[in-house]
Amino acid sequence: MRSADLIRFNMRLLTRQWFRTLMILLATSVGVAAVLLLTGLGEGARRFVLEEFSLLGQDTLIMLPGRKETTGGLPPLTGEGTRDITLEDVNALGRLPGVRRVAPLIVGNAQVVSGGLNREVVTLGTSARFFELRELSLQRGRSLPDEPLERASSVCLLGPEVKQSLFGNTPALGEWLRIGDRRFRVIGIIEDRGQSLGMDISDQVIIPVASAQQIFNVQGMYRVFLQLAPGASIEATRQQILDLMQQRHGGERDVTLISQDALLGAFNDILQLLTLSVAAIAAISLVVAGILIMNITLISVSQRTAEIGLLKALGARAADVRLIFLSEAALLSLLGALFGFALGYGLLWAGQLVWPVFPVSVPLWALLGSLAIALGVALLFAWLPASRAARLAPVLALRGEAQHA
Template sequence: MYKMLQTTKLALKALLGSPLRTALTMLGMVIGVAAVIVLTSLGNGVQERVTGQIGNLGTDTVQINPGSEANDGPFGSAVTSTLTVGDARRVAALPSVAAVSPSVSVVARAGGGSLSLSGVDPAYARIRTVDLAAGRFLARPGELVLTADAARDLLTAAPSASIGKAVDIKGAPYAVVGVTKAAEGGFGPPIPSTSYISTADALALADVSTVGQILVRARDSESVDAAVSEIRTALTASHGGTTDFYVETQAELLSTFTLISDLLTYLLAGIAAISLLVGGIGIMNIMLVSVTERTREIGVRKALGATSWDVLSQFFLEAVLLALIGGLAGIGLGAGVAALLPRISSNLPTDITSTAVGLAFGVSALIGVVFGVLPAVRSARLQPVEALRRE
């Protein structure tokens, strides 16, 4: 125990004897660990926020999308929609379904610019949460619910002052009956980014007869599987036996997003970990140089009775200390940057986990062990006579 304390004291004395070299040697570890902490915390933060937003949509909601689930899926290429308002009415009549709304996206000329619109039915407010700053949601064709930004741009008015005013969209007046709350930024679908008009108005503006999506709310969470089965049976029959649509539950959407988010987080952490490897190589190179520079010191210590194990322990401990101190500094830097990012932008949520911190510290120690072996072994192999003669 005493010998270990003496070895640790000698290792610390050697590191503190060249503070600039020590700091520069640790820099690679500091940057590498900080990068791992920041990127993993950012990935976790985004995943947590989007998971929460998807969860807020409810576990009893279902989406019907055009295309084949096997070939296209939610991230596949664009397909021609075969879904119609009639399909939505068939779905609404099913026993396990509580509310249905078609959805049609269209961009139309409004005022002096363009306006992004979602055509939906009044039942949409029972399926998705629509946070209104003023007014109410759609009740009939000819009505319009604007986003706060659109109300400001088109009417130069506050939300409450916009109610009752008319907006000219593609030559036809629409009465503003509601204004949604301003988006707070972030990720995920719940943040309102489009204004709302009725499905009939959107179909007329887009000059199409099909809808882009049908949104469904089951009677309760326990009825979701039954609703999905009923929807598939009903729509397959109405489409002449062709399954040119796929039904997706919120649980499936959440599972898909979580998988992709995890893969991206691991990928980013892997890229950042490359800098840890570079930091480890830097420690090894500097320690090898240090062995060469301290040849006389090694010779004197061995001539005075130090064993090869004593010398090996000192240089090995120096490498491990460099890695550990650099790792701790990197954890502090990474945690500080991760805490600062949400203050810079609400679109950069972070979540530092104890797992990420522990893993970063463990990897730092492992790098010190792995890359400290060669310099330590080389120092231990020096013979006293040869070491003194070389000087």
């Protein structure tokens, strides 16, 4: 039987049994769409996280208090140490020849009051170098003063959301507000850049690091960002930093240095594994579609017994009969996969409209894999009823009996 004749024969059959065809197409398309949707979201999450951490730059190191050994797993995001990283340590790090910029960071929640309005806001204590290192810009006003880290100046910068909630549409520059138990004068409004490294700068207040120490009653730094000098070797500078901190902390190496490459590599591996896991879970729905194809094909064999007998009486071989049922299952799975592609990409496109900053994309392996699984499962589950039809004796089949020869 020619391929064109086989396709026409199956298409007439599928349109004649439209309800059965619709059920199989629906089951297959939902399974394929689920694979595309979950892998697209997983791949989007992976790209989103990697883009966020890539903002640090390859020449930036993050120092955490406490030492934690890593052996190929996720670099530690928290550290536990008996000795704080002090402002004196930060100043000493800034004097290393391989270090270009050092930005200390203290993070805490503080009550911010302006007039009769107040709200709890994430407050960052840092220095002017933090703006240069993180490439932050201002809507208006000026950045933190470039002065010694130990000076607790009473100035602050507001994110646009904080400014709007406290001052509305009135100008905020030059106004005074209270953060914790201290008064600060607003000297700048930060440009909104959305989420970055898990922090929404637009909804935060930035003050000098020494002022943050007083408000939160802490001495140690939460993090220290170190940007390497141009041409400096990462490994050599990294060793210099660790040696200096060990010397200043009484011979104990109690800090952890994280590079961007370590973060990106670890997060990439984890998110790829998660994407594969959710894709495997979604692929289970294609197995359910295959079981449906098998059941309907078994029913079709019993209903078409006389037709099978006629084909065999006209000279059709057992392989031809088997091919008819297998090609029918393959055609159904391919059509269902195409509908699934349209549904999956449509949902992802709608999600992109709702959240445009999320870089949704479907990897090629998910596209080809879902198609291969849909086709493979359909042929696998259709093989048993197709073989049953191929074994029918022509005479018995013509009489409408489904006994095996």
